[in-house]
Structures are given as C-alpha cells and as structure tokens.
Amino acid sequence: MKIAEYLKWAYASTSKKRTHPKEDQKTLKKLGLVKKEGSLIFPGDESFPSPPIGYRVTFIDHLIRGLSTPIHEFLRGLLFVYGIQLHQLTPNSILHISIFITLCKCFLGTHPHWGLWKRIFYLRHNSSRNVAYNVGGVVICVRPEVDYFDVKFPDSVQGWRRRWLYVQEEYNNSQEYNIAPFDGAAKIPRRRSWDAKATVEERTTTDALMKRIHELQNTHGEELLGVQITAYFLRIRVQPLQARKNPHWIYAGEKDVDRLSKDLSVKDLEKLIRLLSSLSKKHDVPTTCRVEPYSCNHALPENHQVLSSLPPLPEGGEVDERAVVTDDSQEPSRPESGAAGSHKSAASSEKSESDASKSVRSPPSAVSPKSKRKRDEVEDSGTSKPTDPTAEETPPEEEGAFNPYDDAGSVSSHLIKLWTQFIGYRDADEDMRENLDRAEKHAEELAAKLERSEKAREKAEQEATTVEDLRQRLHKAENALSDKVSQQIARVNAIIARLETQNRQFVRKMGEDFTLHEAEEDRLLDTLSILELHGDLARTNISDVRAAFTRLFPHFFPKQTQPQIFSELVRRFLPQEDLALAYRQENLKVGVEGTIALVADSRQDVEWAKVGNPKGMNKEKWKTLVKAAKPHSKKILAFLGHKPAASASTAKPKVK
Incomplete structure (x- = not known):
C-alpha cells in the first residue's frame, strides 16, 4: 500500500479511538444481527482492517441500515456493475438501496428492477477539493429530473468510518460470488455504468412502476414517505439487503423464517428511526405506513405482473457498462453536500470532509484553516440532491483589465x-x-x-x-x-x-505386623517405614538364631570347625539325613559304651556274647532292669561330665 493511501485510511477511519464498542455489540444483538457465536468479530488494536479467513469488512452503520449476509443478489450485481467494493459506499447510500428494495417488494409487488434503478439513481465520487476518499468514496444520488421520495436522511453520520468490524461471509444457494475481499488501497475510477440510463425497452417496461411510485407519493391522505419505508423494514425485523428465502410480499409476521429478532419496543424503534433520519425529538416518528404493504395478509392483486431484472452478475459475463471513463485524479472535484435547498432525495449524497487542507498525496490536517469544526462532525451529510452533473460551471467574471486610454x-x-x-x-x-x-x-x-x-x-x-x-x-x-x-x-x-508385597509376605511368615504411630501421610514413606521395622525384627531374630546354632553346632558336628557365615551354618543343619536321629544314636552309643566300661570295671563276670545278642532279650525284663538302674544313672552321667536337665515332670517352678 502506498504511504499517502495508508495515511488517508488511517486518518479517515482511525484518527480517534473506537467509541462505545459494548453499546454497538448490544445494539447488534438486539437487532438480531449476531446470529451465532463468532458471526461478528470486533477489531482489537489494529489500525487497518485485516479480516480473518472467511470474514469481510463492514461497518456498524451499514448493518443497522439493512445489510446482512448472505447479501442480496441485487446488491451483488450493483457492486459488480459499478466496479466498487462494499466499504466504498456511504451509510446513506446503503440505506438508499434498502429503501429501493423494500419499495419494490412491499409496495410495488415486484422484484427490484435494474431498469427502474437506472431511471432513478446514478453514482458520483464522494470527495472534497483536496481529498479523494476511499472508504465511503462513492455516493448514490437521485437524478435531478426524477420525482422520488423525500427520504430525509440525517445531515451527518458522525464517525462511521471508525466503527468497522468483521462479518462472517455466508452463501446462499451455493452462489460463487459474494462480498468482494477488502482492499483498502484500491482506487475508485469512475465508470460508464455510474451514469448509465435505462434503455428504451427498460423505460417502457418500468413506466407502470414509475406511475405507481407517483401515486404512492401524491395520493391525498395516503402519501407514502421515505421514512415510512425505512420504519417498515425496521419494524418487521427483516434486512432488505439480505438474501431471503421468501419474497417480502408473502411476509408471514412473527412466524416468518427470515425475521432476525422479535419486535422492537416502540421506544427503541423510534430511537432507531431518528438515528437513520433527520427527524429530531420535536417531530413525530411515523412507525406505521399510510399505505398497507403487501404481505400474507394483504396478497398481490389477481393477474399482477411480477417483474425481475437484476444487474449483470459476474456469472453473466463482463458488461460494457463497467468500462472506465476517468481516474480519480482526472475527475473534477465536486462538493459532497450538493444543493442545500432541495427537499427531494435527502441525503442522496454524503457530506464531504471538506476541511482538509492537504493534497491527496499527503495526510489531511485535522482542522481546516477556514473552519474550526472537527472533521468527524461533517463526515457524512446528506441534506439534498446534488446539482446536475452535466451542467457546466460558469467561470468567474474577470476583473477589469488595464486600459491605457483611461485618464491619469x-x-x-x-x-x-x-x-x-x-x-x-x-x-x-x-x-x-x-x-x-x-x-x-x-x-x-x-x-x-x-x-x-x-x-x-x-x-x-x-x-x-x-x-x-x-x-x-x-x-x-x-x-x-x-x-x-x-x-x-x-x-x-x-x-x-513391591514394598507392600514384601510387608505382607513378612507378616505371613513372621506372624507379626506393625502400625505406625506417627505416619508421614505419604504412601511410599509409610510403607518403607513398616518395611524397616520388619527388617529390624528380622535382624534381631537372625542374631538369636545364630547364637542358638552356635551352641548346638558342637553337639551335632563334633570335632568340626564352625562356619563364620550364617548361611553356611544353617546349611550344615539342613542335610538330607536326620541330625537329631544321628545325635540320639550317637548318645546311645556313648551310653552303651559307658555302661560296658562300668560293668567291666566292676569285675563281674558277664557273658558278652549273650549281651550282644538282643534277640533273646525280654523287653519287659529289659525295662525292669533299666528302671532299676535309673537311680544310679546320675552317677554315671556325672562321671561322664554331663549334668542332665530336669524333666517336665520333675521340674519345679521357681518362687520369687
């Protein structure tokens, strides 16, 4: 983008901060224009529009004047034929199109007609002497020779260029063309189509429609006003510039599928009408029409002819009417306000920001040298119909030239x-x-x-x-x-x-469980603490077992060295043979040998062959002899150096 063009945009649309975004959102939501989450996106801190994919740039004042997506095919055709973008139309121009479509569908009973449009309207640049605008750079005007409705547009639409936002693009009937992508640097060359007039055939076709318009305007007691048409489409909650499923002349009231929201209150409706018109608080707001519009309750007359004529769309091919006539720099500047005294087509042109003192190539100043009025207060006017663009300007009369024959x-x-x-x-x-x-x-x-x-x-x-x-x-x-x-x-x-498993196994084997009195409230630490207690118990038990095994070892393994490793010591006590049996047998052998030695020492004659033959021994007699010898066994054991322990039957408890 060129520097001068960027500065023009930056000054025209963002010279001041955006005002009351929350109020704008509330207004759009009340009007039903916020269809779903994300359908409208308000910009953040960006100073130049950069819409996301699938979104287009539009303005608050365009939306409240009847614009909505998907846009009407008649509007699509106008943008294509005139070679302009949506943001290049002023708010009052948008309202002109909304009123025209509402007039055709609700009061003429026909589709918007391209030939009728050309008979009434034409386009011109919206520029001052020093500035050629881009945003809002085109104005729709009523032809001077046409008798059209007194629309009563406001003298000024203040600050509308700063109230831009992004609207989600929607499509209707799989249409290929919709709103053109935003191009803030695009020039606006004047085209032949801007002043294209209706052909002879189109005039013949639309003569009846023009006659009906005059009747609506001039029927005594039933005059139709432009502000009444505006109030009608605001009251029925239908956007004229949105593609409809059903035509307006079969509008079904509250059950209509194209309604955006419920009815507005009378107070809100009057406030909105005053906002879009030049009516002040002193004037009564005509919220109803003197002429009943066509609807499902007021059907079209029998044999009524419904006409349809759209501007050539891109799918219809290029049209000669779009040929460029002149560039911005070639077209002579024309004041935006037009003739101030005309009462027809009020606001058919937007008021110029004429206070700019710089050239188009440099940023316009904030205050005009000739006037201290702020630019925002005169951004968009529309008080009158412009003068005839074909009329030539009369050059100013030259002052008297020097005459040498005059007196001294x-x-x-x-x-x-x-x-x-x-x-x-x-x-x-x-x-x-x-x-x-x-x-x-x-x-x-x-x-x-x-x-x-x-x-x-x-x-x-x-x-x-x-x-x-x-x-x-x-x-x-x-x-x-x-x-x-x-x-x-x-x-x-x-x-x-794993720790919990080890604890459970330890409890099953040892039969002893622990409970922590001061738990850490941490599963890992508490489990580890219990395992440590089990480990301490195991070490104590192992120490006691070691001591016991050490004392038993010489009895089971006489004349052998005791192992130092506990596991080896334990394995010595776990052979395949029965150590207790061997121990008893060894003791018995010692006892027998000791008895034989004692008998031999007594010098008694013993027949040892018979003694060594136990087969002939009588068990009962043997038991009697053992019982008789038992009182003398202590002496024998004492001789051998062994002190027998008291048996269970002879042991007496100690008295403390």
Whole structure:
C-alpha cells in the first residue's frame, strides 16, 4: 500500500479511538444481527482492517441500515456493475438501496428492477477539493429530473468510518460470488455504468412502476414517505439487503423464517428511526405506513405482473457498462453536500470532509484553516440532491483589465491596484512556499516514521517467528516433562506395590505386623517405614538364631570347625539325613559304651556274647532292669561330665 493511501485510511477511519464498542455489540444483538457465536468479530488494536479467513469488512452503520449476509443478489450485481467494493459506499447510500428494495417488494409487488434503478439513481465520487476518499468514496444520488421520495436522511453520520468490524461471509444457494475481499488501497475510477440510463425497452417496461411510485407519493391522505419505508423494514425485523428465502410480499409476521429478532419496543424503534433520519425529538416518528404493504395478509392483486431484472452478475459475463471513463485524479472535484435547498432525495449524497487542507498525496490536517469544526462532525451529510452533473460551471467574471486610454487618475489607480495585487501575490506565494516546505518536511517525517514502523514490524515478525519456535520447543519440553512425570509416578507406584508385597509376605511368615504411630501421610514413606521395622525384627531374630546354632553346632558336628557365615551354618543343619536321629544314636552309643566300661570295671563276670545278642532279650525284663538302674544313672552321667536337665515332670517352678 502506498504511504499517502495508508495515511488517508488511517486518518479517515482511525484518527480517534473506537467509541462505545459494548453499546454497538448490544445494539447488534438486539437487532438480531449476531446470529451465532463468532458471526461478528470486533477489531482489537489494529489500525487497518485485516479480516480473518472467511470474514469481510463492514461497518456498524451499514448493518443497522439493512445489510446482512448472505447479501442480496441485487446488491451483488450493483457492486459488480459499478466496479466498487462494499466499504466504498456511504451509510446513506446503503440505506438508499434498502429503501429501493423494500419499495419494490412491499409496495410495488415486484422484484427490484435494474431498469427502474437506472431511471432513478446514478453514482458520483464522494470527495472534497483536496481529498479523494476511499472508504465511503462513492455516493448514490437521485437524478435531478426524477420525482422520488423525500427520504430525509440525517445531515451527518458522525464517525462511521471508525466503527468497522468483521462479518462472517455466508452463501446462499451455493452462489460463487459474494462480498468482494477488502482492499483498502484500491482506487475508485469512475465508470460508464455510474451514469448509465435505462434503455428504451427498460423505460417502457418500468413506466407502470414509475406511475405507481407517483401515486404512492401524491395520493391525498395516503402519501407514502421515505421514512415510512425505512420504519417498515425496521419494524418487521427483516434486512432488505439480505438474501431471503421468501419474497417480502408473502411476509408471514412473527412466524416468518427470515425475521432476525422479535419486535422492537416502540421506544427503541423510534430511537432507531431518528438515528437513520433527520427527524429530531420535536417531530413525530411515523412507525406505521399510510399505505398497507403487501404481505400474507394483504396478497398481490389477481393477474399482477411480477417483474425481475437484476444487474449483470459476474456469472453473466463482463458488461460494457463497467468500462472506465476517468481516474480519480482526472475527475473534477465536486462538493459532497450538493444543493442545500432541495427537499427531494435527502441525503442522496454524503457530506464531504471538506476541511482538509492537504493534497491527496499527503495526510489531511485535522482542522481546516477556514473552519474550526472537527472533521468527524461533517463526515457524512446528506441534506439534498446534488446539482446536475452535466451542467457546466460558469467561470468567474474577470476583473477589469488595464486600459491605457483611461485618464491619469485611472492609470494611477490601476497601477496601484496591480502593484498591490503583485505584493499580495508575492506574499501569498512566500506563505504557500513555507507551507509547502512544512508539508514536505511533515510528509518526510511521516515517511520516516512509516519506514521505522515497517522495520519494527519486520523485526516483530522475525521475533514472532523466534517466539513461535520457542513456544514449540517449550511445548515439546512440557510434553516431555509430563511424560517423565507420568513415568516417575508409575515407577513410584510400582515400588510401593513391591514394598507392600514384601510387608505382607513378612507378616505371613513372621506372624507379626506393625502400625505406625506417627505416619508421614505419604504412601511410599509409610510403607518403607513398616518395611524397616520388619527388617529390624528380622535382624534381631537372625542374631538369636545364630547364637542358638552356635551352641548346638558342637553337639551335632563334633570335632568340626564352625562356619563364620550364617548361611553356611544353617546349611550344615539342613542335610538330607536326620541330625537329631544321628545325635540320639550317637548318645546311645556313648551310653552303651559307658555302661560296658562300668560293668567291666566292676569285675563281674558277664557273658558278652549273650549281651550282644538282643534277640533273646525280654523287653519287659529289659525295662525292669533299666528302671532299676535309673537311680544310679546320675552317677554315671556325672562321671561322664554331663549334668542332665530336669524333666517336665520333675521340674519345679521357681518362687520369687
């Protein structure tokens, strides 16, 4: 985008902060224009529209004047034939189209007719002497020779260029063409179609419609006003510039499928009508029509002819009417306000921001040198119908030239006058040069600032790329950390399960369980503490067993070295043979040998062959002999150096 064009947009649409966005949202929601979540997006801090994919740029004042998506095919055709974009139409121009479509469908009983439109309207640039606007740069005007409704548009639509937003694009019947993408830098060349007139055939076809319009205007007691047409489409809650499923002449009231919302209150309706018209609080607001519009309750007359004629759409091919006639810089500037005294087609043109003192190539100043009125207060006027664009301007009469045949006094007066004019022109030239130098310096400063802004933007984009990379890396790190944490949690849970299993096995084997009196309220630590208690118990028991095995070892393994490792010591006591049996047998052998030695020492004659033959021994006799010898066994054991322990039957408890 060129610098001057960007500055024009920035000044015209964002020279002030956006006002009351919450009130705008509330108004659009009440009017039913917020169809679903995300259908309308209000801009943030951006200074130039940058709509998301699937969205188009529009304005609050366009929406409340009948615009909605998907747009009406007649509006699509107008934009194509005239070679303009939606944002290049002023709010009052949008309202002109809404009133025309409502007039055709509700009061003429026909579709909007392209030939009838050309008989009534034409286009012109919306520009002042020094500024050619882009946003709102085209105005729809009523032809001077046509008798049309007194619409009574407001003198000014203040600050409408700053109230832009994004509307979600919708399609109807799979149509290929809809609202053209926003191009804030696009020029608006004047085209032949802007002033195209109806052909002879179109005039013949629409003569009956023009006659009916005149009847609606001039029937005594039943006159139809432009503000009444506006009030009607606002009251029935139907957007004229939206593609409808059913035509207006079969409007079904509250059950109509194309209604956007419920009926507005009388107070809200009157407030909205005053906003869109020049009616003040002193005037009564005509919320009803004197002529009953066509609807399901007021059907079209029998044999009524419904006409249909749309502007050529893109799918119909290129049309000659769109040929460029002149460029913005070639078209002579025309004041926007037009003739102030006309009462027809009120607001058929938008009031110019005529206070700009800079050229088109430089940013317009905020305050005109000739007037202290703020630009926003005169952005959009529409008080009258413009004068005939074909009329030639009468050049101003030249002042009297110098006549050498005049008398001396006349010559002197002329010389003085010429000298005075020369001095004035010279001073004015110097002032103009100084102003031009200041303007050039200001433009250079703005260009430098813009260049710095571009560099800052590029740097920000690069940093944004770096930031995005860091964000991705951070996201990957967060995912990795999350996975690591999940693995750690799973590992801790597995460890806890193993510890709990060990504790349960220990309790089953040892038969002793523990309860923590001061638990940590941590499953892992508490389980580990219980396992430590079990370990302490196991170590104590192992120490006691070791001591017992150490004392038993010499009896089971005489004349053998005792192992130092506990496991080896235990394995010595776990052979395949029965150590207790072997121990008893060994003791019996010692006893027998000791008895034989005692008998031999007694010098008694013993027949040892018979003694060694137990087969002939009588068991009962043997038991009697053992019983008789038992009182003397203590002496024998004492001799052998062994002190027998008291048996269970002879042991006596100790008395403390």
